[in-house]
Amino acid sequence: MASDYDPQLFQELVPHTHEEVVAALKEHLGDYRFQHCLRVEKQAMTIAETVGADVTRAGIAGLLHDYAKERTDEEFQVMITAQHLSADLLDYGNAIWHGVVGRYFVEQELGIHDEPILQAIGRHTIGDPQMTTLDKIVFVADYVEPGRDFPGVEDARAALAIGLDQAVAKELQETILHLVQKQNKIYPTTFATYNELGTN
Ligand SMILES: [Fe+2]
Ligand SMILES: [Fe+2]
Numbered sequence: 460m461a462s463d464y465d466p467q468l469f470q471e472l473v474p475h476t477h478e479e480v481v482a483a484l485k486e487h488l489g490d491y492r493f494q495h496c497l498r499v500e501k502q503a504m505t506i507a508e509t510v511g512a513d514v515t516r517a518g519i520a521g522l523l524h525d526y527a528k529e530r531t532d533e534e535f536q537v538m539i540t541a542q543h544l545s546a547d548l549l550d551y552g553n554a555i556w557h558g559v560v561g562r563y564f565v566e567q568e569l570g571i572h573d574e575p576i577l578q579a580i581g582r583h584t585i586g587d588p589q590m591t592t593l594d595k596i597v598f599v600a601d602y603v604e605p606g607r608d609f610p611g612v613e614d615a616r617a618a619l620a621i622g623l624d625q626a627v628a629k630e631l632q633e634t635i636l637h638l639v640q641k642q643n644k645i646y647p648t649t650f651a652t653y654n655e656l657g658t659n
Contacts, residue, residue, distance in 0.1 A: 462508055468515045474570045480522065483569060488529055495606055496525050503600035510623050512592045513575075520579040520597045523569070527561030528553070535560045555646050558584030586631065586652030592623070599626045624656070631657030 473480060485493050503521030507514040527535075535556040539548050542563055548556065562581040565571055579597040582590060586598060603616050603626065611633050619626035631653045638645050 462511045463514060464504065464518065465515045469519065472516070472519060472571060472573045472576065480519075480569065484522065484526060487526060492525055492528060495604065496522055498604040498606050499524060499597070499600050502604040503596050506596045506600055506619070506623065507593075510592065510596070512596060516573070516576050516579075516593055517596045517600075519571070519573075520576045520593065521600050523565050523571075523576075524580050524583045524597055524601055525557060525561075526569075526580070527564040528557040530557070530561075530564065532556075538563050551644060551646060554643075555584050558582065585646045585648045586627075586656070587648060588651045588655035590627070590652070590656065595623050595627050599623060599630060602626075602630045628657045 469477065475483070481497075484496055488496065500518050500522035503517040504514050506512075507517035532553065535553070536549065538544075538560050539546075539556075542560075544560065548559065559581050561584075562577040565580055566577055571577065575591065575593050578591070579594045582594045583597050583601055587594065590598065599615075599619060603612060603619055615626055615629045615633065618629040631649070635645065635649065635653055635657070
């Protein structure tokens with residue numbers, strides 16, 4: 460288990476400097492979301508350190524999790540077709556696409572091919588019943604970073620103080636409740652994730 464930030468590993472995983480990656484992110488996001496990404500990077504690294512996971516990958520995936528968030532619907536639809544992804548995805552929207560489909564923008568535009576990183580970015584919008592520790596770290600860091608102030612965020616932070624799995628469960632419960640309240644569609648994988656990781 461690698462639990463320290465490793466600049467050499469960063470170089471192996473990312474064909475750019477950290478500054479260049481931050482500049483690319485800034486170019487594609489408005490300031491509010493850009494700042495959120497910087498906070499998620501830090502939060503993900505902190506959680507990784509706490510649980511003894513890979514701090515370097517957690518930082519990279521946290522930083523880039525919303526890289527594609529501000530692309531147009533058309534860009535996502537083109538990518539869904541080009542990557543031969545499930546046509547069911549076309550029935551959803553940006554909230555799902557920017558992770559599941561966004562990972563391909565990260566791969567193609569930034570040249571990052573590390574599957575654990577891409578998977579954590581891909582799963583941050585829908586979860587997965589088989590989420591890895593890295594997937595969970597990005598999923599939770601996105602939800603509890605210090606800029607978040609929605610009702611229930613303190614409960615999620617309290618759950619994280621107990622453990623990462625507790626925070627994942629809380630986030631799944633709250634997210635599903637929130638989506639139902641707004642009468643939004645829920646991606647099937649999210650229900651499967653809830654059944655596996657969000658219940659007692
Ligand atoms: Fe996101
Ligand atoms: Fe986010």
